[in-house]
Amino acid sequence: MKAVVLALALAGGFSASDGTVADAAKARDVAAVRALLKQGADVNAAQGDGMTALHWAASLGDSTLTQMLISAGANVRATTRLGGLTALHMASQAGHAPVVAALVAAGADPNLATSTGASALMLAARSGSAETATRLVEVGADINRAEKTFGQTALMVAAGLDRADLIRLLLSRGADWKAASSVADLKALTAPAEQEGRPQAAAGGGGSRVDVAGVTRGYRYNELIGSQGGLTALHFAARQGSANAVRALVGGGVDVNQVSPGDRATPLLVAIINGHFDLAAYLIEHGADPNLASDAGVSPVYATLNVQWAPVAAYPQPRAHLQQARTYLDLLALLLDRGADPNARVRRKVWYSGYNFDQSGVDEAGATAFWRASYASDVAAMKLLVLRGADPSIPTTRLFSRRGPEDPQAGADKSGLPVIPIGGPGATPLHAAAGPGYAMGFAGNSHHYAPGGMLPAVRYLVEELGADVNAVDPDGNTVVHNAAARGDTEMIRYLVSKGADVKKVNRAGQTTIDVANGPVQRTQPYPGTIKLLESLGAVNNHKCVSC
Known part of the structure; x- marks a missing residue:
């Protein structure tokens, strides 16, 4: 026996004296496994995490070793201590169809789930092996079983990972495409x-x-999110940009207009939110309704502009729109051609507009796509929307008061302006184009707008659409306040030439100079802007906070 051990060691193999059958199987050393079994070693002895020799043989896809272990009495139902995985789970997630067949023939249960509720079929779907999935389905694997954490089925897994062959297989065997995640x-x-x-x-x-x-x-x-989840297989495919999966699902008769029970989003909206413009066009061409909006009122038209001009963020955000054959303007035109309402309004602030850390200083509740285009200073989109019937005068909606909804603009209001009721008009598209929120914090760090700057959009609104240069938002800010908060002397001069009043005071008592004079910490004063406004008669209260 010593000679055998020495020969194995010299050959670089696993020594039978070095450990258990599981250790030998992990090393894929069939000779050592055979030697250990002949010595009477326990075929089911597990390693610290519960991995047995059969687990290792299955994960490695070694049919010969698997059959040897089964013949030696390996327990096909043994589970790992971490995750509760059987050898069948291991073989399925690795896509080893012959090993799966051997395990099932030996009595492995295709419906035994892991500790999280995942079935062998779900793991096979993840692997992408249609042959493995077929073998499982043929022996009675539950096609519509959902795992416990998120309620996902094998069809959802296949859809998210762009497994078109698996999708066609599952649909042909009765997979429920209407099923939604938790x-x-x-x-x-x-x-x-x-x-x-x-x-x-x-x-x-x-x-x-x-x-x-x-x-x-x-x-x-x-309040912002409401409900999350409720995604069907088509939603998952649309979110991930899985084009082959989308085609397989649509070709299999899946309804392209199914609505998520979570936030009421359609696959079209999900595709656009994640920047998959080409996929969105495919869905539109196959019957997707361009007017179905989410629970928050986000329409496909609004979402197209929102992802194109998404704020700069240190957090992960969609970038797929930069890799599409179809531009956002192409998609916008297609949506409008198919009857999308250019005047649909967002019902509440879009929670994902700031990618979990909003610095914009903007509440887009009530905003239209035109308002969103104005906020991005996107003149091309603004003109396209107007050409297709957009109303350029629709503002956002005032939802809340600075002091709470029960006390609308009362008490410390120093502007002398009439009260704007809850549900009344908010900021105009001109306010949006002039750059709102800069006096409130870090909007300048995140605001993403057209390369040509903000003035072209302001000029278009004023000169071609007749926007009121003295309109005020719910906080009493004028367009000059917005321009001053950014130190934009060129825009201030332009607005003044069109009749803008630089002497207006907002509800917090701030003059146009106050918002240009470091009104909050880490927001710098703009001496040139202050000097210009003083020359035009604005009051300087010398209230620099950041000085």
């Missing part, structure tokens, strides 16, 4: 606490307020 109702998480008068709920921190600069009271994430 929905998390974030509003419900905090409802009990709020009913008791507590503004913040303990459940997962879901009730924490989000301080959004420029929004006159903090939102809670549960």
